[in-house]
Amino acid sequence: MSFDLNFIGILIGAIMASSVPLILAASGELITERSGVLNLGVEGMMIIGAISGFALMVVTDNLFFAVIGSMLSGLIISLIFGLLTQSLLTNHVATGLALTIFGIGMSAMIGKNFVGIPGKEFPLLFINLKESIPFLGPIFFGHSIILYFAFGLPFLTNYFLKKTKTGLIIRAVGDSPTSASNQGINVTLVRYSCILYGGAMCGLAGAYLSLIYTPQWIENMTGGRGWIALALVVFATWSPIKVLIGALIFGGITILQLHMQAVGLRIPVQLLSALPYIMTIIVLVVISRDSRKIKLNTPTSLGQIFYKEK
Amino acid sequence: MNTKLKVSEISKIYPGCVANDKVSLEFGSGKIYALLGENGAGKSTLVKILSGVVKPDEGQVFLNNESIKLNSPLDAKKNNIGMVFQHFNLFETLSVFENLSIDSDKKNEDLRVLVNDILKKYNFKIELDIPVLNLSAGQKQKVEIIRCLIRNPKVLIMDEPTSVLTEQETDDLFISLKQFSKDGILIIYITHKLKEVLSLCDEVAVMRKGKVVSVSNTIDEKIESLANKMVGENINTIKKKINNFKNSKEILKISNLNFKSDDPYETNLNNLNLSLKKGECLGIAGISGNGQNELFQILSGEIITEGTSIMFRNKEIGKLNPRERREYLMAFSPEDRISQAAVPELKIYENVALNNFKSSNFFEKGLVNEKKIKEHSKKILSNFSVNTDNVELKSQFLSGGNLQKLIIGRELITSPELLVCFNPTWGLDVGAINYIHETLIQINEQGKSSILISTDNDELLKLSDRICVIYKGKLSKIMNADTVTAEKLGILMGGGSID
Numbered sequence: 068m069s070f071d072l073n074f075i076g077i078l079i080g081a082i083m084a085s086s087v088p089l090i091l092a093a094s095g096e097l098i099t100e101r102s103g104v105l106n107l108g109v110e111g112m113m114i115i116g117a118i119s120g121f122a123l124m125v126v127t128d129n130l131f132f133a134v135i136g137s138m139l140s141g142l143i144i145s146l147i148f149g150l151l152t153q154s155l156l157t158n159h160v161a162t163g164l165a166l167t168i169f170g171i172g173m174s175a176m177i178g179k180n181f182v183g184i185p186g187k188e189f190p191l192l193f194i195n196l197k198e199s200i201p202f203l204g205p206i207f208f209g210h211s212i213i214l215y216f217a218f219g220l221p222f223l224t225n226y227f228l229k230k231t232k233t234g235l236i237i238r239a240v241g242d243s244p245t246s247a248s249n250q251g252i253n254v255t256l257v258r259y260s261c262i263l264y265g266g267a268m269c270g271l272a273g274a275y276l277s278l279i280y281t282p283q284w285i286e287n288m289t290g291g292r293g294w295i296a297l298a299l300v301v302f303a304t305w306s307p308i309k310v311l312i313g314a315l316i317f318g319g320i321t322i323l324q325l326h327m328q329a330v331g332l333r334i335p336v337q338l339l340s341a342l343p344y345i346m347t348i349i350v351l352v353v354i355s356r357d358s359r360k361i362k363l364n365t366p367t368s369l370g371q372i373f374y375k376e377k
Numbered sequence: 378m379n380t381k382l383k384v385s386e387i388s389k390i391y392p393g394c395v396a397n398d399k400v401s402l403e404f405g406s407g408k409i410y411a412l413l414g415e416n417g418a419g420k421s422t423l424v425k426i427l428s429g430v431v432k433p434d435e436g437q438v439f440l441n442n443e444s445i446k447l448n449s450p451l452d453a454k455k456n457n458i459g460m461v462f463q464h465f466n467l468f469e470t471l472s473v474f475e476n477l478s479i480d481s482d483k484k485n486e487d488l489r490v491l492v493n494d495i496l497k498k499y500n501f502k503i504e505l506d507i508p509v510l511n512l513s514a515g516q517k518q519k520v521e522i523i524r525c526l527i528r529n530p531k532v533l534i535m536d537e538p539t540s541v542l543t544e545q546e547t548d549d550l551f552i553s554l555k556q557f558s559k560d561g562i563l564i565i566y567i568t569h570k571l572k573e574v575l576s577l578c579d580e581v582a583v584m585r586k587g588k589v590v591s592v593s594n595t596i597d598e599k600i601e602s603l604a605n606k607m608v609g610e611n612i613n614t615i616k617k618k619i620n621n622f623k624n625s626k627e628i629l630k631i632s633n634l635n636f637k638s639d640d641p642y643e644t645n646l647n648n649l650n651l652s653l654k655k656g657e658c659l660g661i662a663g664i665s666g667n668g669q670n671e672l673f674q675i676l677s678g679e680i681i682t683e684g685t686s687i688m689f690r691n692k693e694i695g696k697l698n699p700r701e702r703r704e705y706l707m708a709f710s711p712e713d714r715i716s717q718a719a720v721p722e723l724k725i726y727e728n729v730a731l732n733n734f735k736s737s738n739f740f741e742k743g744l745v746n747e748k749k750i751k752e753h754s755k756k757i758l759s760n761f762s763v764n765t766d767n768v769e770l771k772s773q774f775l776s777g778g779n780l781q782k783l784i785i786g787r788e789l790i791t792s793p794e795l796l797v798c799f800n801p802t803w804g805l806d807v808g809a810i811n812y813i814h815e816t817l818i819q820i821n822e823q824g825k826s827s828i829l830i831s832t833d834n835d836e837l838l839k840l841s842d843r844i845c846v847i848y849k850g851k852l853s854k855i856m857n858a859d860t861v862t863a864e865k866l867g868i869l870m871g872g873g874s875i876d
Contacts, residue, residue: 232478239468239479246466249430250480251451358640363470363508 076205078322080197084210084280086318087217088113088272088289092296093303093310094220095268100300101228102261103241103368107163108148110293111170112266116141116273118174121284122181130189134213134274141270142263144170149262152372153255159370167293175286186282211279213271221307228307237261241366244373254373269293295344302351305364309355317347380406380441380531380563387436389422396422397433398587406531406563409554411574411595413607414584415806417776420567421463423584424536427565428460429453440531454480459525463537463567465517469510473520476509481527488527495526499553510642514665515546522553533557534565539573540804543664544834544867551577569607569806571600583607608808617818619859620842625654628826629795634686636671636850644668646675646850653795653828658821660841660858661830662866668850669830670712673799676828677709678702690794704734708788710798712830714777718784721773725765725783726754728772732787753790761786762812778809785816796820799830814840834863848872 092109099106106112120137124130148166151157189211191197197209228234236257240247244254272292277284295317303309320343328339355361382404389397396419404410414420425431427438429447437444445456453460467476474489481488489505496503501519509517518538525533535554539547554577558564566578574581575595583591583606591606629652636646646668653659663669674680675687682695694702699709711717719728730750733739739750754768761782763775772780781801788796801817802810817827817840830847831837837844844861846853846869853869865875 235471235475235479238471239475242468242470243466246468249428249450249462249466251449251454252480362510362642365470367470 072202073205076202078326080205080209082315082319082322083206083218084214084318085322086314087214088275088280088292089296089299089314089317090217090220090311091213091272091275092269092293093299093314094217094224094307095265095272096296097224097300097303097305097307097310098228098237098268099261099265100369101241101305101366102237102258103244103366103371103373104152104258104262105159105163105370106145106148106166106262106265107160107297108145108166108170109265109269109297110289110291111167112141112144112269113170113273113276113289113293113296114174114287115144115170116270117277117288118178118181118273118284119270120274121186121277122177124187124278125181125184128187130187130278133278134271137274137278138267138270141266141268141273143266145262145266145269148266149259153258153262156372156374158372171287178284178286181284182286184284186278189279189282211275213275213279217275218311221311224307238366241368244368244371248373248375254375258373269296272296295347299347299351302348302355304351304355304361305366306355309351312354313347313351316350317343320346380561381439382532382563382565383439383442384423384427385437385439387423387426387433387438389419389426389431389433395587397426397436400436400584400587400589402582402589402592404532404563404565406561407558408579409558409564409566409577411578411581412565412567412584413569413571413574413581413603415569415607415808416778416804417806418584418607419587420584421536422587424460424534424565424567427453427458427532427534429458454528457529457531458534459528459530459532460534461518461521461525461536461538463540465521467509467517467520470508472506472508473503473512474505476520477505477524477527480524483527491527492523495523499526499556501553513546514541515543515549518542518546518550526557530562532563532565534567536567537569537804538566539568539570541665543832543870544863545871547573571603571607571807574598574603575600585609604807617821617840617842620656620821622654622657622842625656627652628655628690629653629828630688632686632688634675634682636675636680636682638671644671644850646671649852651845651852651855653826655794655826656821656824657842658817658827658829658840659855660837660844661828661847661852662834662837662844662870663830663832663847664870665832667847667870669799669832669847671850672847673709673711673797673830676797677707677711703732703791703793706791706794708791708793708796710781710784710788710796710801712799712803714780714784715773719772719780722771724769724771725758725775726751726768728783729754729757729768729787734791737791757783757786757790760790761816776809778805778812781805781809781813785813789816789820792825794825796825796827797830798827800832801829802831802833802836810836834866837866838863846870 092113096109116137119140120133123136124133148162151162152159191209191211193208197204228238236252240252240254240257248254273289276288299310299313303313324339324342328336384400384402387397387400400423412420426433429450429452432448438447440456447453477492478485478488503516503519538550542550554564568574578595581593581595581598582589631649631651634649638645644667675682678697678699684695685693687695689705689707692705694705715721730739739746751768758766763779763782802813820827829840841858843855844858845855846866868875
């Protein structure tokens with residue numbers, strides 16, 4: 068293995084690709100949580116997105132439909148969560164857990180007929196530039212459009228939450244739904260919208276896995292990434308930019324430890340496999356130490372059921 | 378411009394309680410109206426109806442002789458009815474300006490100009506770009522008021538606005554309210570504090586048990602007449618005997634106590650010194666947030682201190698936890714009844730059991746001795762006039778006054794030598810306040826000591842033998858209560874000095 072610049076470029080490109088599902092799912096969940104809703108169904112919504120995307124690709128032979136369909140399916144699953152928690156006022160945590168269990172089971176059932184079918188090649192952008200520019204080429208070019216979208220998303224989310232009126236309303240609802248309601252804000256509508264958006268992003272994150280990252284259907288193929296995304300949101304103290312950093316660290320160390328395993332370092336494999344989890348938590352805890360900022364970013368009403376006085 | 382607001386035959390029934398029973402009232406601009414009543418008299422329900430938060434079962438609201446529908450807070454806003462709730466409706470983590478802009482249709486630049494004009498006109502001093510959680514209660518209230526003023530209100534409703542304010546802040550508020558009234562805004566002022574009605578309002582409507590029992594001009598009323606209308610019976614005012622404690626035994630001594638907190642939202646305590654004699658009540662005044670929380674926690678053992686800085690009955694107790702301190706016959710009644718003193722979801726007897734002693738035998742071999750606890754609880758309920766004898770009732774269904782009686786009762790039934798209480802009558806009605814005050818005087822007469830940390834100066838002057846003021850984590854000189862006046866306290870509470 069040679070440590071030339073181009074190889075490092077390719078490595079960084081791979082790290083970026085591996086962090087895309089985390090960024091997408093975590094950014095979506097971040098909006099949901101900022102409105103005060105704790106949806107633990109991220110893993111379930113991702114895996115439903117993954118199977119629907121793949122199944123639609125096989126059936127329609129159209130990648131565009133597959134991507135849109137995966138987002139819609141994530142959205143529909145999250146709608147179930149919305150109905151239960153917002154209209155029927157069930158407990159957020161229990162409902163979210165149920166959603167994940169449901170998603171995993173449901174996807175396995177649908178997926179039975181799709182095991183072993185090869186995926187379709189997803190178009191990658193600027194493929195010539197990737198090969199012609201050393202080092203920077205593999206970092207910036209030759210990715211799918213979803214990757215570019217994913218890397219822009221945290222910045223968009225940050226801008227949206229901080230600078231737009233809708234973002235302000237979402238933060239207000241997450242801070243105090245009662246106050247928001249007394250101000251004439253339709254809390255239920257805001258929370259529904261945020262739940263649906265989160266669902267769509269998780270669906271997209273799943274589709275990225277089954278259509279682009281490892282283009283095929285394997286049962287349980289999200290492999291806990293939904294849980295990592297959830298943890299990222301919390302450890303990043305609800306800051307979109309820190310979510311991006313956390314996702315990159317997690318993706319980075321995942322790839323690096325694979326290489327370390329391949330090189331045959333004398334470190335137990337189990338420890339290496341645990342490394343991404345440990346390092347991500349350490350780094351995020353260190354960069355988010357400012358207790359003042361945590362207080363300002365944390366949605367105070369997170370997980371609280373809201374009902375309107377009649 | 379004249380504004381007339383009329384509520385006609387408003388009724389609202391909750392399960393088991395008639396909150397408003399055919400309430401009819403008329404208001405006109407240029408005057409300040411008081412809506413007076415005990416907790417649970419139906420004031421807040423009426424106000425919630427006027428602000429569109431709650432829909433009435435029957436009745437109508439007329440603004441300038443036109444019937445208006447108030448189905449949501451938005452409707453109230455559209456009809457230029459502004460409302461400042463007792464519990465602030467602010468978003469703590471958002472900045473002041475974000476709080477103001479959230480329901481304004483104006484462009485941010487225009488809104489900023491408007492807000493700055495309002496700040497200047499009414500001489501409010503508030504930074505717009507800091508998070509609301511950094512503001513004092515008085516400033517938060519001003520933000521609420523500004524939020525109403527932005528919309529050019531015809532009617533401004535204030536729900537118990539002074540319950541969180543200091544004396545100075547209250548004075549400021551009254552000046553502003555009079556100014557608003559002069560500017561043509563109709564003001565409805567909800568309160569259970571009689572003094573405020575007399576000093577601020579032109580007309581007063583008294584509510585009791587959901588009904589309006591009297592409407593009159595405040596110049597025709599006195600504190601006693603209003604109190605009797607409000608409670609529906611004659612109240613006797615209590616006064617404490619002045620005692621001399623020169624020869625009494627010292628029971629508690631705190632010397633050179635320092636506390637430094639890691640939390641930026643807590644107050645550090647500097648070089649505290651105090652001593653307390655047997656049978657004495659020491660009052661600690663101060664604007665909330667000046668270290669009262671920390672002081673209470675240090676006394677109760679929620680914060681552990683090193684060394685010999687706290688001596689209680691000649692024992693070092695600084696390192697003992699609250700349970701151990703209770704074994705040494707200290708008792709505590711924290712400020713927040715619901716989150717600190719009791720668990721609202723638990724039944725009365727379960728809350729009583731939380732305060733267990735080795736001697737009380739509530740638990741045997743790891744099992745709960747329900748019978749014993751229930752007997753003990755029944756005794757508390759009857760000894761301390763809690764208006765239920767059902768120990769199975771969940772504590773959340775007790776009114777504030779009854780919950781406070783239960784808590785004080787739970788603490789006192791073991792006859793402690795020292796009771797530390799923090800704002801024991803906060804938000805209670807006259808009847809309950811009277812009861813708690815009588816109880817506190819009684820324990821002093823029985824030779825037990827008490828420390829009363831309170832933000833209510835009248836209460837402190839009434840109950841304390843000696844008083845000091847806490848300001849920015851420092852205690853003032855301790856003064857004999859008969860030499861202290863409300864004015865003196867006010868100066869010390871604001872950081873001034875007196876000689």
